[in-house]
Amino acid sequence: MKRLKSIESVLRWKWYPDIFRIPVLIGFFYLIYVLLFGDQAEGKNSGLSVMWVLLWALQPILFILFGRFFCGVCPFGEAGDMVQKVVGNEFHPPLFLKKFGVWFAYGFFILILLIETMVHMAGSTAASSILLLTIFTMAVISGAFFRRRTWCRYLCPLGVAGGVFSRLRIIKLSKDDKACSECKKFECLQGTEKSAGCPMGLCVRKHDLDADCISCGNCLKNCPADSPRILLHSPVKGFLSNIKLNQAESAFASCFIGFSIALYLIKDYLDKINHVVGFENPVWNELLVIAVFTGISFLLFYLFSYVIRPITRQSQKYNFRFFGFFLIPFIFFALVNLTSIHGVPLISLQRRHVFEGLGILAGSILSIIFCLQELRKVQNNRQQNKIIALFSIFLVVLAGYTLYLFLFL
Numbered sequence: 397m398k399r400l401k402s403i404e405s406v407l408r409w410k411w412y413p414d415i416f417r418i419p420v421l422i423g424f425f426y427l428i429y430v431l432l433f434g435d436q437a438e439g440k441n442s443g444l445s446v447m448w449v450l451l452w453a454l455q456p457i458l459f460i461l462f463g464r465f466f467c468g469v470c471p472f473g474e475a476g477d478m479v480q481k482v483v484g485n486e487f488h489p490p491l492f493l494k495k496f497g498v499w500f501a502y503g504f505f506i507l508i509l510l511i512e513t514m515v516h517m518a519g520s521t522a523a524s525s526i527l528l529l530t531i532f533t534m535a536v537i538s539g540a541f542f543r544r545r546t547w548c549r550y551l552c553p554l555g556v557a558g559g560v561f562s563r564l565r566i567i568k569l570s571k572d573d574k575a576c577s578e579c580k581k582f583e584c585l586q587g588t589e590k591s592a593g594c595p596m597g598l599c600v601r602k603h604d605l606d607a608d609c610i611s612c613g614n615c616l617k618n619c620p621a622d623s624p625r626i627l628l629h630s631p632v633k634g635f636l637s638n639i640k641l642n643q644a645e646s647a648f649a650s651c652f653i654g655f656s657i658a659l660y661l662i663k664d665y666l667d668k669i670n671h672v673v674g675f676e677n678p679v680w681n682e683l684l685v686i687a688v689f690t691g692i693s694f695l696l697f698y699l700f701s702y703v704i705r706p707i708t709r710q711s712q713k714y715n716f717r718f719f720g721f722f723l724i725p726f727i728f729f730a731l732v733n734l735t736s737i738h739g740v741p742l743i744s745l746q747r748r749h750v751f752e753g754l755g756i757l758a759g760s761i762l763s764i765i766f767c768l769q770e771l772r773k774v775q776n777n778r779q780q781n782k783i784i785a786l787f788s789i790f791l792v793v794l795a796g797y798t799l800y801l802f803l804f805l
Protein backbone atom coordinates (compact mmCIF):
# COMPACT_ATOMS: atom_id res chain seq x y z
CA MET A 397 0.00 0.00 0.00
CA LYS A 398 1.63 3.23 -1.13
CA ARG A 399 0.52 6.79 -0.49
CA LEU A 400 0.22 8.78 -3.73
CA LYS A 401 1.06 12.31 -2.66
CA SER A 402 1.26 13.62 -6.21
CA ILE A 403 -2.38 12.63 -6.86
CA GLU A 404 -3.37 14.15 -3.51
CA SER A 405 -1.78 17.45 -4.62
CA VAL A 406 -3.78 17.37 -7.86
CA LEU A 407 -7.01 16.75 -5.93
CA ARG A 408 -6.18 19.66 -3.59
CA TRP A 409 -5.46 22.02 -6.47
CA LYS A 410 -8.06 24.80 -6.60
CA TRP A 411 -8.76 24.29 -10.31
CA TYR A 412 -9.46 20.58 -9.87
CA PRO A 413 -11.94 19.13 -10.91
CA ASP A 414 -13.20 22.15 -12.93
CA ILE A 415 -10.26 21.82 -15.27
CA PHE A 416 -11.77 18.51 -16.43
CA ARG A 417 -15.46 19.18 -15.88
CA ILE A 418 -15.85 22.23 -18.11
CA PRO A 419 -14.18 20.72 -21.21
CA VAL A 420 -16.16 17.48 -20.66
CA LEU A 421 -19.44 19.46 -20.48
CA ILE A 422 -18.57 21.35 -23.68
CA GLY A 423 -17.55 18.03 -25.29
CA PHE A 424 -20.90 16.52 -24.25
CA PHE A 425 -22.91 19.22 -26.02
CA TYR A 426 -20.69 18.86 -29.07
CA LEU A 427 -21.30 15.08 -28.97
CA ILE A 428 -25.08 15.65 -28.93
CA TYR A 429 -24.70 18.08 -31.83
CA VAL A 430 -22.69 15.56 -33.87
CA LEU A 431 -25.17 12.77 -33.09
CA LEU A 432 -28.15 14.87 -34.15
CA PHE A 433 -26.71 16.79 -37.08
CA GLY A 434 -23.64 14.83 -38.18
CA ASP A 435 -23.49 12.21 -40.95
CA GLN A 436 -26.35 9.79 -40.21
CA ALA A 437 -25.03 6.93 -42.40
CA GLU A 438 -24.18 3.69 -40.53
CA GLY A 439 -20.53 3.69 -39.44
CA LYS A 440 -19.97 7.31 -40.48
CA ASN A 441 -21.04 9.25 -37.40
CA SER A 442 -18.00 10.06 -35.26
CA GLY A 443 -20.27 10.78 -32.27
CA LEU A 444 -21.27 7.11 -32.16
CA SER A 445 -17.64 6.01 -32.22
CA VAL A 446 -16.73 8.37 -29.39
CA MET A 447 -19.70 7.29 -27.28
CA TRP A 448 -19.73 3.53 -27.82
CA VAL A 449 -16.15 2.68 -28.70
CA LEU A 450 -14.08 5.20 -26.75
CA LEU A 451 -16.13 6.21 -23.68
CA TRP A 452 -17.99 2.92 -23.18
CA ALA A 453 -14.80 0.89 -23.48
CA LEU A 454 -12.91 3.28 -21.20
CA GLN A 455 -15.25 2.74 -18.26
CA PRO A 456 -13.95 -0.67 -17.04
CA ILE A 457 -10.37 0.68 -17.12
CA LEU A 458 -11.39 3.74 -15.09
CA PHE A 459 -13.34 1.59 -12.62
CA ILE A 460 -10.37 -0.59 -11.91
CA LEU A 461 -7.94 2.32 -11.58
CA PHE A 462 -9.89 5.16 -9.95
CA GLY A 463 -13.40 3.80 -9.32
CA ARG A 464 -16.07 6.35 -10.13
CA PHE A 465 -13.62 9.07 -11.24
CA PHE A 466 -15.72 9.71 -14.34
CA CYS A 467 -18.71 10.65 -12.14
CA GLY A 468 -16.61 13.53 -10.80
CA VAL A 469 -16.31 15.08 -14.25
CA CYS A 470 -19.53 13.70 -15.74
CA PRO A 471 -21.65 16.24 -17.65
CA PHE A 472 -24.88 14.90 -16.14
CA GLY A 473 -23.70 15.49 -12.58
CA GLU A 474 -22.16 18.84 -13.55
CA ALA A 475 -25.43 20.04 -15.13
CA GLY A 476 -27.34 18.92 -12.01
CA ASP A 477 -24.88 20.87 -9.80
CA MET A 478 -25.29 24.02 -11.92
CA VAL A 479 -29.09 23.86 -11.81
CA GLN A 480 -28.94 23.25 -8.05
CA LYS A 481 -26.89 26.43 -7.58
CA VAL A 482 -29.34 28.49 -9.65
CA VAL A 483 -32.61 27.07 -8.24
CA GLY A 484 -31.33 26.75 -4.68
CA ASN A 485 -33.59 23.89 -3.54
CA GLU A 486 -31.98 21.61 -0.97
CA PHE A 487 -34.64 18.99 -0.23
CA HIS A 488 -33.47 15.76 1.36
CA PRO A 489 -34.10 12.80 -0.93
CA PRO A 490 -37.17 10.83 0.21
CA LEU A 491 -36.58 7.65 2.19
CA PHE A 492 -37.96 5.36 -0.52
CA LEU A 493 -35.39 6.79 -2.94
CA LYS A 494 -32.56 6.02 -0.52
CA LYS A 495 -33.90 2.51 0.04
CA PHE A 496 -35.06 1.47 -3.40
CA GLY A 497 -33.39 3.93 -5.79
CA VAL A 498 -30.49 1.55 -6.46
CA TRP A 499 -32.91 -1.11 -7.76
CA PHE A 500 -34.09 1.44 -10.31
CA ALA A 501 -30.46 2.23 -11.19
CA TYR A 502 -29.49 -1.45 -11.69
CA GLY A 503 -32.65 -2.04 -13.70
CA PHE A 504 -31.90 1.00 -15.88
CA PHE A 505 -28.29 -0.15 -16.41
CA ILE A 506 -29.48 -3.59 -17.51
CA LEU A 507 -32.10 -1.93 -19.73
CA ILE A 508 -29.42 0.16 -21.47
CA LEU A 509 -27.34 -2.94 -22.23
CA LEU A 510 -30.50 -4.73 -23.33
CA ILE A 511 -31.64 -1.99 -25.70
CA GLU A 512 -28.08 -1.55 -26.94
CA THR A 513 -28.06 -5.20 -27.96
CA MET A 514 -31.60 -5.51 -29.25
CA VAL A 515 -31.86 -2.34 -31.33
CA HIS A 516 -28.11 -2.00 -31.83
CA MET A 517 -28.12 1.42 -30.16
CA ALA A 518 -24.41 1.78 -30.92
CA GLY A 519 -25.40 2.09 -34.60
CA SER A 520 -28.29 4.50 -34.08
CA THR A 521 -27.69 8.21 -33.64
CA ALA A 522 -31.35 8.78 -32.69
CA ALA A 523 -31.40 6.10 -29.95
CA SER A 524 -28.01 7.21 -28.60
CA SER A 525 -29.02 10.88 -28.38
CA ILE A 526 -32.35 9.95 -26.75
CA LEU A 527 -30.44 7.94 -24.12
CA LEU A 528 -28.01 10.78 -23.36
CA LEU A 529 -30.72 13.44 -23.26
CA THR A 530 -32.97 11.27 -21.04
CA ILE A 531 -30.22 10.79 -18.45
CA PHE A 532 -29.26 14.46 -18.74
CA THR A 533 -32.88 15.58 -18.12
CA MET A 534 -33.28 13.27 -15.13
CA ALA A 535 -30.03 14.55 -13.57
CA VAL A 536 -31.13 18.16 -14.11
CA ILE A 537 -34.59 17.54 -12.56
CA SER A 538 -32.96 15.84 -9.58
CA GLY A 539 -30.55 18.79 -9.18
CA ALA A 540 -33.46 21.25 -9.31
CA PHE A 541 -35.12 19.66 -6.26
CA PHE A 542 -32.76 17.57 -4.17
CA ARG A 543 -29.58 18.39 -2.31
CA ARG A 544 -26.09 17.23 -3.22
CA ARG A 545 -25.89 14.62 -5.97
CA THR A 546 -29.07 12.66 -5.32
CA TRP A 547 -29.20 11.48 -8.92
CA CYS A 548 -25.61 10.21 -8.91
CA ARG A 549 -25.94 8.51 -5.52
CA TYR A 550 -29.23 6.69 -5.85
CA LEU A 551 -30.47 6.68 -9.42
CA CYS A 552 -27.83 7.01 -12.13
CA PRO A 553 -27.55 3.68 -13.98
CA LEU A 554 -23.93 4.24 -14.94
CA GLY A 555 -22.85 5.61 -11.57
CA VAL A 556 -24.63 3.19 -9.23
CA ALA A 557 -23.78 0.09 -11.26
CA GLY A 558 -20.29 1.53 -11.69
CA GLY A 559 -20.05 1.63 -7.89
CA VAL A 560 -20.22 -2.18 -7.78
CA PHE A 561 -17.35 -2.54 -10.26
CA SER A 562 -15.43 0.25 -8.49
CA ARG A 563 -14.92 -2.04 -5.50
CA LEU A 564 -12.04 -3.47 -7.55
CA ARG A 565 -10.29 -0.08 -7.72
CA ILE A 566 -6.62 -0.07 -6.88
CA ILE A 567 -6.27 3.70 -6.28
CA LYS A 568 -8.51 4.49 -3.33
CA LEU A 569 -9.43 7.30 -1.03
CA SER A 570 -8.58 6.30 2.53
CA LYS A 571 -8.14 8.02 5.89
CA ASP A 572 -5.93 8.42 8.93
CA ASP A 573 -8.02 6.51 11.49
CA LYS A 574 -6.59 8.40 14.48
CA ALA A 575 -7.26 11.85 13.01
CA CYS A 576 -10.81 10.90 12.01
CA SER A 577 -11.61 9.34 15.39
CA GLU A 578 -10.86 12.69 17.09
CA CYS A 579 -12.87 14.72 14.60
CA LYS A 580 -15.82 16.76 15.87
CA LYS A 581 -16.94 18.91 12.95
CA PHE A 582 -16.74 16.58 9.93
CA GLU A 583 -15.61 19.31 7.56
CA CYS A 584 -15.22 16.72 4.77
CA LEU A 585 -19.01 16.33 4.76
CA GLN A 586 -20.07 19.82 5.83
CA GLY A 587 -17.64 21.86 3.74
CA THR A 588 -15.60 24.96 4.65
CA GLU A 589 -14.82 28.29 3.04
CA LYS A 590 -12.19 26.43 0.99
CA SER A 591 -14.64 24.15 -0.77
CA ALA A 592 -18.18 22.74 -0.65
CA GLY A 593 -18.83 19.57 1.36
CA CYS A 594 -18.80 16.12 -0.19
CA PRO A 595 -21.23 16.18 -3.15
CA MET A 596 -22.01 12.50 -2.55
CA GLY A 597 -22.93 13.10 1.09
CA LEU A 598 -20.00 11.02 2.37
CA CYS A 599 -18.22 11.47 5.65
CA VAL A 600 -14.72 10.08 5.23
CA ARG A 601 -14.79 8.64 8.75
CA LYS A 602 -18.11 6.80 8.49
CA HIS A 603 -19.03 5.93 4.95
CA ASP A 604 -18.18 3.32 2.37
CA LEU A 605 -15.89 5.23 0.04
CA ASP A 606 -15.00 2.55 -2.52
CA ALA A 607 -18.40 2.40 -4.19
CA ASP A 608 -19.47 6.03 -3.87
CA CYS A 609 -16.44 8.31 -3.83
CA ILE A 610 -16.13 10.18 -7.12
CA SER A 611 -12.63 11.57 -6.42
CA CYS A 612 -13.79 15.19 -6.48
CA GLY A 613 -11.10 16.19 -3.99
CA ASN A 614 -13.35 18.34 -1.74
CA CYS A 615 -12.54 16.39 1.42
CA LEU A 616 -8.79 16.73 0.82
CA LYS A 617 -9.25 20.49 0.50
CA ASN A 618 -11.48 20.77 3.58
CA CYS A 619 -10.08 18.41 6.19
CA PRO A 620 -8.13 20.39 8.84
CA ALA A 621 -6.38 17.22 10.06
CA ASP A 622 -5.05 16.18 6.65
CA SER A 623 -6.75 12.82 7.12
CA PRO A 624 -7.98 11.84 3.63
CA ARG A 625 -5.29 10.20 1.60
CA ILE A 626 -4.93 8.45 -1.73
CA LEU A 627 -3.47 4.97 -1.53
CA LEU A 628 -2.32 2.55 -4.17
CA HIS A 629 -3.33 -1.00 -3.19
CA SER A 630 -2.49 -4.34 -4.70
CA PRO A 631 -5.64 -5.61 -6.45
CA VAL A 632 -6.19 -8.45 -3.95
CA LYS A 633 -5.52 -6.46 -0.75
CA GLY A 634 -7.40 -3.44 -2.01
CA PHE A 635 -10.45 -5.49 -2.88
CA LEU A 636 -10.43 -7.38 0.40
CA SER A 637 -9.81 -4.28 2.51
CA ASN A 638 -13.46 -3.28 2.38
CA ILE A 639 -15.88 -6.19 2.13
CA LYS A 640 -19.21 -4.49 2.05
CA LEU A 641 -22.06 -5.53 -0.12
CA ASN A 642 -25.75 -5.21 0.32
CA GLN A 643 -28.56 -7.44 -0.84
CA ALA A 644 -29.22 -5.27 -3.92
CA GLU A 645 -25.58 -5.39 -5.08
CA SER A 646 -25.46 -9.18 -4.66
CA ALA A 647 -28.72 -9.60 -6.55
CA PHE A 648 -27.37 -7.38 -9.32
CA ALA A 649 -24.11 -9.34 -9.49
CA SER A 650 -25.82 -12.75 -9.61
CA CYS A 651 -28.32 -11.60 -12.27
CA PHE A 652 -25.60 -9.91 -14.32
CA ILE A 653 -23.82 -13.22 -14.90
CA GLY A 654 -26.77 -14.83 -16.70
CA PHE A 655 -27.76 -11.57 -18.31
CA SER A 656 -24.33 -11.10 -19.88
CA ILE A 657 -24.28 -14.70 -21.18
CA ALA A 658 -27.69 -14.07 -22.80
CA LEU A 659 -26.40 -10.88 -24.43
CA TYR A 660 -23.37 -12.69 -25.91
CA LEU A 661 -25.75 -15.21 -27.43
CA ILE A 662 -28.08 -12.57 -28.83
CA LYS A 663 -25.22 -10.57 -30.31
CA ASP A 664 -23.68 -13.51 -32.12
CA TYR A 665 -26.23 -16.28 -32.50
CA LEU A 666 -29.55 -14.58 -33.11
CA ASP A 667 -30.43 -16.84 -36.05
CA LYS A 668 -29.89 -19.97 -33.99
CA ILE A 669 -31.90 -18.52 -31.10
CA ASN A 670 -34.78 -17.66 -33.42
CA HIS A 671 -34.66 -21.19 -34.79
CA VAL A 672 -34.57 -22.88 -31.37
CA VAL A 673 -37.01 -20.66 -29.44
CA GLY A 674 -39.41 -20.30 -32.33
CA PHE A 675 -41.57 -17.20 -31.64
CA GLU A 676 -42.35 -15.38 -34.85
CA ASN A 677 -41.33 -12.06 -33.42
CA PRO A 678 -37.55 -12.21 -32.71
CA VAL A 679 -37.92 -9.71 -29.85
CA TRP A 680 -39.85 -12.33 -27.85
CA ASN A 681 -37.11 -14.88 -28.53
CA GLU A 682 -34.48 -12.47 -27.24
CA LEU A 683 -36.48 -11.50 -24.16
CA LEU A 684 -37.14 -15.15 -23.32
CA VAL A 685 -33.45 -16.05 -23.58
CA ILE A 686 -32.54 -13.08 -21.36
CA ALA A 687 -35.21 -13.92 -18.77
CA VAL A 688 -34.21 -17.61 -18.65
CA PHE A 689 -30.45 -17.03 -18.33
CA THR A 690 -30.80 -14.15 -15.85
CA GLY A 691 -33.32 -16.10 -13.78
CA ILE A 692 -31.20 -19.26 -13.77
CA SER A 693 -28.02 -17.51 -12.62
CA PHE A 694 -29.94 -15.70 -9.85
CA LEU A 695 -31.67 -18.90 -8.72
CA LEU A 696 -28.44 -20.92 -8.79
CA PHE A 697 -26.74 -18.34 -6.62
CA TYR A 698 -29.72 -18.13 -4.29
CA LEU A 699 -29.68 -21.92 -3.99
CA PHE A 700 -25.94 -21.90 -3.34
CA SER A 701 -26.34 -19.34 -0.52
CA TYR A 702 -29.10 -21.51 0.98
CA VAL A 703 -27.38 -24.89 0.70
CA ILE A 704 -24.17 -23.61 2.21
CA ARG A 705 -25.81 -22.49 5.52
CA PRO A 706 -24.82 -25.52 7.62
CA ILE A 707 -21.17 -25.11 6.58
CA THR A 708 -20.83 -21.36 7.05
CA ARG A 709 -23.24 -21.39 10.03
CA GLN A 710 -24.68 -18.17 8.70
CA SER A 711 -28.12 -17.27 7.38
CA GLN A 712 -29.02 -17.47 3.70
CA LYS A 713 -29.16 -13.65 3.60
CA TYR A 714 -25.67 -13.34 5.02
CA ASN A 715 -24.27 -15.90 2.55
CA PHE A 716 -26.03 -14.17 -0.33
CA ARG A 717 -24.39 -10.86 0.59
CA PHE A 718 -20.98 -12.30 1.48
CA PHE A 719 -20.47 -14.47 -1.61
CA GLY A 720 -22.13 -11.90 -3.85
CA PHE A 721 -19.13 -9.70 -3.12
CA PHE A 722 -16.83 -12.33 -4.62
CA LEU A 723 -18.82 -12.42 -7.85
CA ILE A 724 -17.51 -8.94 -8.66
CA PRO A 725 -14.29 -10.05 -10.46
CA PHE A 726 -16.39 -12.46 -12.51
CA ILE A 727 -18.93 -9.83 -13.55
CA PHE A 728 -16.18 -7.27 -14.12
CA PHE A 729 -14.77 -9.42 -16.91
CA ALA A 730 -18.29 -9.98 -18.24
CA LEU A 731 -18.58 -6.17 -18.42
CA VAL A 732 -15.22 -5.89 -20.18
CA ASN A 733 -16.45 -8.42 -22.73
CA LEU A 734 -19.69 -6.56 -23.33
CA THR A 735 -18.35 -3.03 -23.43
CA SER A 736 -14.72 -3.17 -24.51
CA ILE A 737 -14.12 -6.26 -26.59
CA HIS A 738 -17.36 -5.86 -28.51
CA GLY A 739 -16.37 -2.25 -29.18
CA VAL A 740 -13.08 -3.17 -30.86
CA PRO A 741 -13.58 -3.01 -34.61
CA LEU A 742 -11.73 -5.29 -37.07
CA ILE A 743 -11.58 -8.24 -34.73
CA SER A 744 -12.88 -11.53 -36.08
CA LEU A 745 -15.72 -13.33 -34.31
CA GLN A 746 -13.52 -16.32 -33.57
CA ARG A 747 -10.74 -14.23 -32.06
CA ARG A 748 -13.24 -12.22 -30.04
CA HIS A 749 -14.65 -15.42 -28.59
CA VAL A 750 -11.16 -16.46 -27.53
CA PHE A 751 -10.68 -13.12 -25.70
CA GLU A 752 -14.12 -13.38 -24.16
CA GLY A 753 -13.49 -16.95 -23.06
CA LEU A 754 -10.18 -15.93 -21.49
CA GLY A 755 -11.94 -13.06 -19.71
CA ILE A 756 -14.57 -15.40 -18.26
CA LEU A 757 -11.84 -17.79 -17.12
CA ALA A 758 -9.79 -14.99 -15.54
CA GLY A 759 -12.87 -13.62 -13.78
CA SER A 760 -13.86 -16.96 -12.31
CA ILE A 761 -10.30 -17.77 -11.17
CA LEU A 762 -9.96 -14.35 -9.52
CA SER A 763 -13.34 -14.72 -7.80
CA ILE A 764 -12.21 -18.05 -6.36
CA ILE A 765 -8.78 -16.73 -5.28
CA PHE A 766 -10.26 -13.63 -3.61
CA CYS A 767 -12.87 -15.72 -1.83
CA LEU A 768 -10.24 -18.21 -0.63
CA GLN A 769 -8.04 -15.39 0.73
CA GLU A 770 -10.92 -14.07 2.80
CA LEU A 771 -12.10 -17.48 4.00
CA ARG A 772 -8.62 -18.18 5.36
CA LYS A 773 -9.22 -15.38 7.87
CA VAL A 774 -12.62 -16.52 9.09
CA GLN A 775 -12.92 -20.31 8.71
CA ASN A 776 -10.92 -23.35 9.74
CA ASN A 777 -9.32 -25.51 7.05
CA ARG A 778 -12.05 -28.11 6.72
CA GLN A 779 -14.86 -25.60 6.44
CA GLN A 780 -12.76 -23.46 4.16
CA ASN A 781 -12.22 -26.36 1.73
CA LYS A 782 -15.87 -27.30 1.66
CA ILE A 783 -17.04 -23.73 1.08
CA ILE A 784 -14.51 -22.98 -1.60
CA ALA A 785 -15.30 -26.29 -3.31
CA LEU A 786 -19.00 -25.37 -3.48
CA PHE A 787 -18.30 -21.80 -4.58
CA SER A 788 -15.93 -23.11 -7.25
CA ILE A 789 -18.52 -25.60 -8.48
CA PHE A 790 -21.02 -22.76 -8.80
CA LEU A 791 -18.57 -20.63 -10.81
CA VAL A 792 -17.14 -23.49 -12.84
CA VAL A 793 -20.63 -24.54 -13.94
CA LEU A 794 -21.40 -20.99 -15.09
CA ALA A 795 -17.99 -20.29 -16.63
CA GLY A 796 -17.82 -23.77 -18.22
CA TYR A 797 -21.25 -23.39 -19.76
CA THR A 798 -20.36 -19.94 -21.12
CA LEU A 799 -17.13 -21.28 -22.62
CA TYR A 800 -19.02 -24.17 -24.15
CA LEU A 801 -21.43 -21.72 -25.79
CA PHE A 802 -18.55 -19.59 -27.13
CA LEU A 803 -16.50 -22.44 -28.46
CA PHE A 804 -19.00 -24.98 -29.71
CA LEU A 805 -22.21 -23.22 -30.65
Ligand code: SF4
Pocket residue numbers: 571575576577579580581582583584585599600601615618619620621622623624
Ligand atom coordinates in the same frame (compact mmCIF):
# COMPACT_ATOMS: atom_id res chain seq x y z
S1 SF4 B 1 -11.66 13.35 6.97
FE1 SF4 B 1 -11.13 15.11 8.26
S2 SF4 B 1 -13.05 16.19 8.46
FE2 SF4 B 1 -13.60 14.15 7.74
S3 SF4 B 1 -14.00 12.93 9.58
FE3 SF4 B 1 -11.84 12.67 9.09
S4 SF4 B 1 -10.73 14.21 10.26
FE4 SF4 B 1 -12.91 14.82 10.21
Ligand code: SF4
Pocket residue numbers: 569584593594595596597598600605608609610611612613614615616
Ligand atom coordinates in the same frame (compact mmCIF):
# COMPACT_ATOMS: atom_id res chain seq x y z
S1 SF4 C 1 -15.24 11.40 -0.26
FE1 SF4 C 1 -16.64 12.88 -1.16
S2 SF4 C 1 -15.52 14.81 -1.05
FE2 SF4 C 1 -14.00 13.21 -0.77
S3 SF4 C 1 -13.20 12.86 -2.83
FE3 SF4 C 1 -14.86 11.38 -2.45
S4 SF4 C 1 -16.66 12.33 -3.33
FE4 SF4 C 1 -15.15 13.97 -3.06
